[in-house]
Amino acid sequence: MSTSIQYLLRRLGFYAIAAWAALTLNFFIPRMMPGDPASIIFARFRGKLNPEAMVALRETFGLTDEPLLGQYFTYLKNLLSGDLGISIAYFPQPVTEIISTALLWTIFLAGTSLIISFSLGTLLGTLAAWKRGGRLDSFLPPALAFFGAFPYFWLAMVALFTFGFGLGWFPLRHAYGDAVTPGFNLPFMIDAIYHAFLPALTMVMVSLGGWMLSMRNTMITTLGADYITFARAKGLPSKMVMLKYAARNAILPNFTGFGMALGFVLSGALLTEIIFSYPGQGYLLLEAVRAQDFPLMQGLFMTITLAVLGANWLVDIAILFLDPRTRR
Amino acid sequence: MKDKTFKMFSFHCVHQYILKLSSAVLICFILIFNNCVQHEKTTGSPPFVISQEQVSSFVRNFNPLIPSGSSRWPTVSGIYEPLFIYNSMTGIYVPWLATGYEWKDGNLQLDVTIRENVTWSDGQPFTAYDVSYTFNLKKTNAALDPRASWGYLKSVEAINDHLVRFKFLRIFVPGLHALTEQSIIPKHIWENIDDPVKFTNPNPVATGPFTEILRFDHQIWELGRNPHYWQEGKPAVERLRFYAYPTNEQATIALINGEVDWAGNFIPAIDRVFVGRDPENHHYWFPRVGGSIFLYVNTTKQFLDQVEVRKAISLAINRELIVRVAMYDYTIPAHPTALADGLAPWRSPTATENGDWVEYDIERANEMLDNAGFKKGPNGIRLLPDGKELFFDISIVSGWSDWIRAAQVISQNLKLVGINTRVKTRDFGAWLSSMQNGEFDMGIAWTEKGPTPYRLYRGLMSSEFLKPVGETAEVNWHRFASDEVDSLCVAFEKTSDKEEIKQIIYRMQEIFVDNAPAIPLFAEPSWGQYNTKRFTNFPTEKNPYAQISPNYPPENLLVLVNVEPK
Numbered sequence: 001m002s003t004s005i006q007y008l009l010r011r012l013g014f015y016a017i018a019a020w021a022a023l024t025l026n027f028f029i030p031r032m033m034p035g036d037p038a039s040i041i042f043a044r045f046r047g048k049l050n051p052e053a054m055v056a057l058r059e060t061f062g063l064t065d066e067p068l069l070g071q072y073f074t075y076l077k078n079l080l081s082g083d084l085g086i087s088i089a090y091f092p093q094p095v096t097e098i099i100s101t102a103l104l105w106t107i108f109l110a111g112t113s114l115i116i117s118f119s120l121g122t123l124l125g126t127l128a129a130w131k132r133g134g135r136l137d138s139f140l141p142p143a144l145a146f147f148g149a150f151p152y153f154w155l156a157m158v159a160l161f162t163f164g165f166g167l168g169w170f171p172l173r174h175a176y177g178d179a180v181t182p183g184f185n186l187p188f189m190i191d192a193i194y195h196a197f198l199p200a201l202t203m204v205m206v207s208l209g210g211w212m213l214s215m216r217n218t219m220i221t222t223l224g225a226d227y228i229t230f231a232r233a234k235g236l237p238s239k240m241v242m243l244k245y246a247a248r249n250a251i252l253p254n255f256t257g258f259g260m261a262l263g264f265v266l267s268g269a270l271l272t273e274i275i276f277s278y279p280g281q282g283y284l285l286l287e288a289v290r291a292q293d294f295p296l297m298q299g300l301f302m303t304i305t306l307a308v309l310g311a312n313w314l315v316d317i318a319i320l321f322l323d324p325r326t327r328r
Numbered sequence: 329m330k331d332k333t334f335k336m337f338s339f340h341c342v343h344q345y346i347l348k349l350s351s352a353v354l355i356c357f358i359l360i361f362n363n364c365v366q367h368e369k370t371t372g373s374p375p376f377v378i379s380q381e382q383v384s385s386f387v388r389n390f391n392p393l394i395p396s397g398s399s400r401w402p403t404v405s406g407i408y409e410p411l412f413i414y415n416s417m418t419g420i421y422v423p424w425l426a427t428g429y430e431w432k433d434g435n436l437q438l439d440v441t442i443r444e445n446v447t448w449s450d451g452q453p454f455t456a457y458d459v460s461y462t463f464n465l466k467k468t469n470a471a472l473d474p475r476a477s478w479g480y481l482k483s484v485e486a487i488n489d490h491l492v493r494f495k496f497l498r499i500f501v502p503g504l505h506a507l508t509e510q511s512i513i514p515k516h517i518w519e520n521i522d523d524p525v526k527f528t529n530p531n532p533v534a535t536g537p538f539t540e541i542l543r544f545d546h547q548i549w550e551l552g553r554n555p556h557y558w559q560e561g562k563p564a565v566e567r568l569r570f571y572a573y574p575t576n577e578q579a580t581i582a583l584i585n586g587e588v589d590w591a592g593n594f595i596p597a598i599d600r601v602f603v604g605r606d607p608e609n610h611h612y613w614f615p616r617v618g619g620s621i622f623l624y625v626n627t628t629k630q631f632l633d634q635v636e637v638r639k640a641i642s643l644a645i646n647r648e649l650i651v652r653v654a655m656y657d658y659t660i661p662a663h664p665t666a667l668a669d670g671l672a673p674w675r676s677p678t679a680t681e682n683g684d685w686v687e688y689d690i691e692r693a694n695e696m697l698d699n700a701g702f703k704k705g706p707n708g709i710r711l712l713p714d715g716k717e718l719f720f721d722i723s724i725v726s727g728w729s730d731w732i733r734a735a736q737v738i739s740q741n742l743k744l745v746g747i748n749t750r751v752k753t754r755d756f757g758a759w760l761s762s763m764q765n766g767e768f769d770m771g772i773a774w775t776e777k778g779p780t781p782y783r784l785y786r787g788l789m790s791s792e793f794l795k796p797v798g799e800t801a802e803v804n805w806h807r808f809a810s811d812e813v814d815s816l817c818v819a820f821e822k823t824s825d826k827e828e829i830k831q832i833i834y835r836m837q838e839i840f841v842d843n844a845p846a847i848p849l850f851a852e853p854s855w856g857q858y859n860t861k862r863f864t865n866f867p868t869e870k871n872p873y874a875q876i877s878p879n880y881p882p883e884n885l886l887v888l889v890n891v892e893p894k
Binding site: 052292 | 387389394395471472476525546547548572573575582760762774776802880
């Protein structure tokens with residue numbers, strides 16, 4: 001067991017270095033973009049603001065001419081104390097406040113659809129491989145591959161147009177309706193699910209095929225292994241052979257993939273969120289980049305980085321339990 | 329045997345079960361949602377739905393002083409009010425929280441009379457002391473003074489409850505505009521605020537027609553009437569409602585669906601897309617009160633630095649075609665003085681006559697370029713003295729499809745006079761920085777706006793904001809300066825005499841027309857759409873009491889107090 005802990009700690013050290021590198025890039029890359037936030041805000045007024053306003057704008061945002069390296073150390077120091085600064089586009093809202101609301105909606109929408117798509121895809125892949133050449137196996141993979149080939153924003157637009165605009169079955173925008181008050185109440189929760197249905201559906205449709213195919217393919221390889229034949233020969237119930245012997249081993253690559261995808265959930269389904277006016281992280285990121293809102297960009301990239309690394313670490317732990325070989 | 333049962337389970341049950349479950353869930357949602365909608369429709373009078381800001385979620389910020397535009401739209405056009413409102417349709421300063429002003433002491437002192445019987449929305453009386461407090465707060469916080477008023481002000485003092493005295497450091501008559509349009513804040517609230525720059529003012533106390541926040545969620549919020557509003561019986565509208573539409577497409581869909589009562593969007597083919605949907609109630613009006621849209625040419629580049637060349641380029645441009653192809657005929661080709669309809673009374677007859685270089689005349693353009701000594705090479709492209717072919721980029725922001733089409737027309741036009749160009753699209757930040765740093769050849773952009781043409785010509789031709797190539801210039805991207813314009817600006821700043829002002833503006837126009845520092849393309853329309861299904865008394869072409877576009881605070885106050893429910 002001590003070797004396992006050693007392994008986890010070693011991984012943790014690696015993640016710490018990766019986090020530092022990512023956070024450093026977070027700081028420097030946005031600043032390499034041409035232009036500065038005050039000029040961009042000034043230009044957005046398209047002539048309605050005098051050039052004299054630039055002094056006031058720079059003063060407001062606290063933009064300094066301090067050397068970049070000095071700013072970098074202040075940034076690191078603030079990060080360690082949990083201070084992500086004040087957003088420029090949403091001045092004077094603290095970045096943490098803006099991100100926290102968007103984060104919840106993104107986790108809800110992208111997280112739910114990822115879990116649905118992963119579990120459904122893995123299950124279908126298992127079933128398809130178990131009964132190779134059956135109806136499920138011959139019909140579903142090509143159909144899902146067909147949907148998976150669509151860019152998901154395109155599918156989202158078609159869904160919005162048909163079911164939202166044309167038929168009027170689903171709302172056209174937002175995460176909840178006007179009639180409900182956000183909070184821990186049933187009408188709000190039902191409304192939130194209703195609003196998330198169409199965007200989540202399009203995301204599941206597109207990603208389902210990938211999970212199913214990869215599961216099916218690994219499963220087929222696993223089913224050819226000697227221990228499966230042995231398990232069958234032992235006369236174990238076929239359900240047990242399928243799930244405990246074949247699927248448990250075949251799920252490992254999918255599980256790693258799930259960890260990766262879990263991390264990327266936080267970057268938000270950018271285009272889906274834009275199409276459905278969903279108030280999540282993805283759209284926020286786009287706005288931040290457009291306005292050259294350095295603090296907001298840094299905050300968003302940081303949450304994404306930490307989520308990816310954190311999810312990977314969790315997968316490392318999970319694999320430790322699933323796959324005894326890593327425990328050696 | 330077991331295998332068999334499992335197969336049955338997997339292939340029939342799972343399939344059927346999922347199908348049944350999903351359809352049941354679907355029907356449930358639709359039923360529940362429809363109930364919610366019906367329930368909502370029965371409560372109260374209809375809200376006046378305005379779509380102006382395009383955001384993914386609202387932030388509760390009602391600070392009228394911060395310059396970044398990050399406070400909610402009605403903050404300076406419905407909640408807080410200025411002393412005067414400049415009406416761009418009539419060209420008149422409408423007395424609002426003030427009733428009159430008077431220049432004294434050779435234009436070094438401005439006395440403003442403050443309206444009586446105005447109360448703040450918390451019931452406290454509004455006085456001249458609130459006005460002086462507002463201006464003095466800007467003095468101590470440079471961040472709150474985007475108009476740099478304290479560059480020419482010496483002091484602002486309340487003489488009594490209804491008189492404020494502005495004393496000037498130097499004579500600066502155009503400063504009047506900035507002073508009149510300042511939103512006034514209540515002293516008794518703001519003097520307790522530690523940092524007015526970072527104050528989000530979640531529950532505004534103000535003098536405007538709408539001050540009460542009835543509801544604030546990230547996707548929707550509502551603003552109710554001021555219980556103490558000073559204009560008897562106004563506003564007629566009970567509450568304003570705002571939805572978060574993140575993109576122009578989303579806002580347009582809502583507008584077409586009749587969910588929005590007042591908006592200021594760009595909509596392609598509006599007659600078919602929007603009006604056609606409900607011709608009786610869906611209306612738009614695009615008065616040309618804004619500035620003009622220009623083709624900027626970098627006057628520091630060889631070839632483009634010559635007046636005759638710039639005029640020839642202008643002559644080669646088919647503005648009628650641009651207006652039709654790029655702007656859906658929503659506007660008209662630019663006037664030679666670049667003054668759009670809103671500033672038309674200022675147009676100088678001499679300048680109008682001399683500005684014949686905004687016509688479309690390929691032949692004359694070719695002739696002028698021949699005379700300037702740029703002969704056509706073997707490919708039909710004109711050559712620089714060193715034998716290189718002319719080649720320029722026309723920079724446009726990527727995704728700004730109307731201007732991209734305009735640039736494509738220009739590019740084709742210029743080929744006919746032997747100038748090779750390429751339309752180059754760039755991201756907004758990159759585009760802006762290249763324009764501001766003077767690192768561009770040609771580009772389409774806007775100009776400064778104001779109640780007189782002074783700001784337009786100052787931005788285009790004075791040396792005040794001129795910067796060398798490589799340094800950021802907020803205006804004057806094309807880098808042109810004239811000493812005469814500089815002295816005209818100084819003269820303009822010192823006079824309040826109407827005839828003298830007119831002569832100065834006339835002279836500026838003549839210099840503009842003689843030098844063609846930038847090439848006007850078409851008048852910039854101000855976008856405004858409205859729906860008369862639930863509300864009426866919007867400004868229209870026949871009843872132009874204000875401009876319709878919600879994009880011009882504080883003028884929008886005039887519309888908000890006049891719109892009525894049907």
